[in-house]
Amino acid sequence: MGLPKRFSNQNHSFQIYAEELGGNDFISLNYYVTGQKELLKPCEMPEEKVINFFKNVELLGTALNQ
Numbered sequence: 001m002g003l004p005k006r007f008s009n010q011n012h013s014f015q016i017y018a019e020e021l022g023g024n025d026f027i028s029l030n031y032y033v034t035g036q037k038e039l040l041k042p043c044e045m046p047e048e049k050v051i052n053f054f055k056n057v058e059l060l061g062t063a064l065n066q
Helices: 047-056
Strands: 005-008 013-019 026-033 038-042
Touching: 026 047, 038 047
Parallel strands: none
Antiparallel strands: 005 013, 013 026, 026 038
16 A cells, blocks of 8 residues: 555645555554644554654655655
8 A cells, every 4th residue: 555645724734544565554643734833643543653654664666766
């Protein structure tokens, strides 16, 4: 599965849901950008799990890896 990202609120917030390839783990989050700060809001999981995912994710088959 890819890493779908859906923007809303004039690109000041987005949602991400990603599934582990070949496994059953996933991450889900909302991210908001306000005038004062940025907010990470994981969906029913610890914030550390989401942060760890982004620190270790490997992008495959994308223009970013070429």
